Amino acid sequence: MDADLCRGARHSKEMHERSIAAEDFAAFAHLPLFSTLDADCLRKVTAEGKIVRYQRGDILFGQGEEANWLHILIDGQVGLTGSVSGSEETIVAILKSGDVFIAAAVLTGKPYLMGAKTLTASRLLMLPSGRLLSDLRENPDFALAMLTSLSKNFRSLVLEVKDLKLKSASQRLALYLMSLTPKREGSTILHLPHNKILIAGRVGVRPETLSRVFLAIKKEGVVSENQTVAITDLKRLADFCMEGDEII
Amino acid sequence: MDADLCRGARHSKEMHERSIAAEDFAAFAHLPLFSTLDADCLRKVTAEGKIVRYQRGDILFGQGEEANWLHILIDGQVGLTGSVSGSEETIVAILKSGDVFIAAAVLTGKPYLMGAKTLTASRLLMLPSGRLLSDLRENPDFALAMLTSLSKNFRSLVLEVKDLKLKSASQRLALYLMSLTPKREGSTILHLPHNKILIAGRVGVRPETLSRVFLAIKKEGVVSENQTVAITDLKRLADFCMEGDEII
DNA sequence: TGACCGCCTTGACCAACATCAATTCGCTGC
DNA sequence: GCAGCGAATTGATGTTGGTCAAGGCGGTCA
Numbered sequence A, B: 001m002d003a004d005l006c007r008g009a010r011h012s013k014e015m016h017e018r019s020i021a022a023e024d025f026a027a028f029a030h031l032p033l034f035s036t037l038d039a040d041c042l043r044k045v046t047a048e049g050k051i052v053r054y055q056r057g058d059i060l061f062g063q064g065e066e067a068n069w070l071h072i073l074i075d076g077q078v079g080l081t082g083s084v085s086g087s088e089e090t091i092v093a094i095l096k097s098g099d100v101f102i103a104a105a106v107l108t109g110k111p112y113l114m115g116a117k118t119l120t121a122s123r124l125l126m127l128p129s130g131r132l133l134s135d136l137r138e139n140p141d142f143a144l145a146m147l148t149s150l151s152k153n154f155r156s157l158v159l160e161v162k163d164l165k166l167k168s169a170s171q172r173l174a175l176y177l178m179s180l181t182p183k184r185e186g187s188t189i190l191h192l193p194h195n196k197i198l199i200a201g202r203v204g205v206r207p208e209t210l211s212r213v214f215l216a217i218k219k220e221g222v223v224s225e226n227q228t229v230a231i232t233d234l235k236r237l238a239d240f241c242m243e244g245d246e247i248i
Numbered sequence C: 001t002g003a004c005c006g007c008c009t010t011g012a013c014c015a016a017c018a019t020c021a022a023t024t025c026g027c028t029g030c
Numbered sequence D: 001g002c003a004g005c006g007a008a009t010t011g012a013t014g015t016t017g018g019t020c021a022a023g024g025c026g027g028t029c030a
Helices: A022-028 A039-045 A103-108 A129-138 A140-166 A169-178 A196-203 A207-220 A234-242 B022-028 B039-045 B103-108 B129-138 B140-166 B169-178 B196-203 B207-220 B234-242
Strands: A016-019 A050-054 A059-061 A069-075 A078-083 A089-095 A115-118 A122-128 A188-191 A222-225 A228-231 B016-019 B050-054 B059-061 B069-075 B078-083 B089-095 B115-118 B122-128 B188-191 B222-225 B228-231
Touching: A022 A039, A022 A069, A022 A122, A039 A129, A039 A140, A069 A103, A069 A129, A078 B140, A089 A196, A089 B140, A103 A129, A103 A140, A103 B140, A122 A129, A129 A140, A129 B140, A140 A169, A140 B078, A140 B089, A140 B103, A140 B129, A140 B140, A169 A196, A169 A207, A169 A234, A196 A207, A207 A222, A207 A234, B022 B039, B022 B069, B022 B122, B039 B129, B039 B140, B069 B103, B069 B129, B078 B196, B089 B196, B103 B129, B103 B140, B122 B129, B129 B140, B140 B169, B169 B196, B169 B207, B169 B234, B196 B207, B207 B222, B207 B234
Parallel strands: none
Antiparallel strands: A016 A050, A050 A122, A059 A115, A069 A122, A078 A089, A078 A115, A188 A228, A222 A228, B016 B050, B050 B122, B059 B115, B069 B122, B078 B089, B078 B115, B188 B228, B222 B228
16 A cells, blocks of 8 residues: 555664663653653653664564553654555554554554654654663653643544545545644645655555545635645534534 | 434433442442542542433533533443534444543633433433533542543544544554554454444544445455454454554 | 335445546756 | 656546435224
8 A cells, every 4th residue: 555654764873772871851841641650750761761763664563462552652653554465554543743642552462553663864762661661650641641641642633533424535635734734714724744655555555546635625615736735624624523512 | 425413312311310329339430530539538439429311312412511410421431522513413432331531621610522322322420511610620539530531541542643644544443443443453343332433522523434445344254244343363453454553 | 004204225326436547847867 | 857656636437325205004093
């Protein structure tokens, strides 16, 4: 389905990993998972963590592998992919700075249900699963932050299930485009952050269908050219994909 | 989509709610969420909870309402439904004894993304959201149990997203049937726990399509008559719906 | 007993999206 | 400049599952 996600060099030469230095804290202390923790707690929780840099296209881990590290994306973009029969692959989520991922696998001690690959050069903080449970037990604030993070991810996934079951491809594309801008009325011009093969995976259609869907939503005021998309009336587009009574 | 889930008497006369008595603890102390807690911790955490009994078909809450109570299903069955345009409705999950639900809404303080309705007479333990955060902070074991519970639910949802995107209706029905039995080889006879309208919603198809899909998977060794289904070769059915390399 | 009702099935048809194939465009390396 | 490659589009066609309509079947209730 997605050639770009199927390839990717494992352990590329440029991958760079090291333990945490004092100046690193500034890079992640403000992330949602850590912003409620005091400095002492933060230091304890990340004591055995490491900072890893990846190049674009590197594979972080594959579906089915053992979950040994909790991943926190500091900067860059990471795609989570699920597959069922080896070749068939789909994009479950595209992550952005601050996102925590595969917490569920680490906490349940089960293998990853998804694989992960960088979409751009990325920097990650990784915490070893071995001491995560005891850290959570000893730092209630950390446990609460994890619960909050997991809850938010859970709700995103619920929305995705509902959209997949109840919405058309055009509506899902419109939702995706709306997710790229905070604006909810007026017009806007935005730049697609990924290539269209990737976006097709995210929206849940084939690339060919995405092309046609981009044509179809012209009549909803969406003009696209290459990587640039102009939306003439955000409110109208919201009506089109939310159909009235949405809860975000 | 599902007449049975759209109706339902709110606050039926038979609904019965009361605070927790000593003899109640036996009913829920062994549930996964509580089994790791000591008696003292369990008493504190459930101090302001209540036990509620519902009849079949009662609506527990509607999508979009404020999340004031964490729900734990002690016995019975509850269906979670999502809707996007008022009429269109889909079943996101069917819950069983011991399941915790809408934890994510309670923890993030946001409105429910799904509605809930009993499928059979049910008994629930409900904990007020007001003191949940402080209870979690003061009882690390409880916080960990919540994290575990939420993680398991999260992983089920990931599987559902993957199945919806990558599998056919027949494969999803086969997966659903396999979820009704712990056996993984040989043959078995099982009794459908819900009516077919509900199962159709769960599988993600219309009732008419479910009928046809039941016909279609006869060639995979699934013979159905009314509420009874015979599977002649579970391994073969597993091959059919997993296509090789599944991770459960 | 018969009317009614909800569940379930079946048939005919239709819409949405996938698939297969061909072509264009822009980029990269030689 | 041009060969080669992948991204993106477009057309023709196929498949899946939804929609609409009709009818059977098994309950319940008067």
